[in-house]
Amino acid sequence: MSIIEVAKLKNSQKYGTIRLNQRDKSEVVKVPKEYIIDSNYSDTLDCVEEIVNNPVYCILNLCRFYALIRDDLTLSKYDGGKWALENMDSNYNDVIKNAMEDYLSDTNNSYDNTRLKEFAGEAISLINDCVNTNKIRK
Numbered sequence: 001m002s003i004i005e006v007a008k009l010k011n012s013q014k015y016g017t018i019r020l021n022q023r024d025k026s027e028v029v030k031v032p033k034e035y036i037i038d039s040n041y042s043d044t045l046d047c048v049e050e051i052v053n054n055p056v057y058c059i060l061n062l063c064r065f066y067a068l069i070r071d072d073l074t075l076s077k078y079d080g081g082k083w084a085l086e087n088m089d090s091n092y093n094d095v096i097k098n099a100m101e102d103y104l105s106d107t108n109n110s111y112d113n114t115r116l117k118e119f120a121g122e123a124i125s126l127i128n129d130c131v132n133t134n135k136i137r138k
Contacts, residue, residue, distance in 0.1 A: 033072075037131075040065050044127060051120045055111045059099035062123035063088070069130040078103055088126070092119045 044065045047058035057077075064080025066088070067073040075083055081100040085093055095116065098109035 037069070040068070041131075045124065048117075048120045048124055051116045052111075052113050055116055056099045056102045058120065059095060059116075060103060062120060062127070063096060066123055066127050066130070069127050089122065092122065095119050 040061075044062060047062055051058040060077035060081050063084035064075045064077055067075050067080050067083045070087070071083075073083065078100055081096050081103070084096050088096070092115075095111070098111065101107055102109055
């Protein structure tokens with residue numbers, strides 16, 4: 001799959017469709033869920049290493065990807081955070097809330113690197129459990 005195709009798939013996550021031809025707006029194709037999952041799964045795994053450098057992006061992407069895998073929900077980063085506050089271990093609510101606050105404003109909360117790595121590890125574990133349980137292709 002080319003980088004352009006992956007980018008189209010990523011941009012299509014909200015609606016699950018892509019346009020094959022920009023001139024012909026009627027030519028829309030439904031993107032199979034497994035392709036959407038495939039294109040996002042590697043980004044999710046990258047967050048284990050990148051969460052310290054890019055906490056807001058990684059925290060909220062892990063949340064929304066878990067919502068997609070577990071409950072078949074397609075959410076924005078912010079809404080993924082809201083969902084995670086209700087559906088993930090409340091031990092990490094402070095981490096998620098800080099990321100949501102930073103995402104919406106110009107604040108720059110400080111994050112404890114150990115907590116970030118713990119959160120990423122927990123989120124990846126939950127995601128992998130869902131992937132393995134549901135037999136969803138990685």
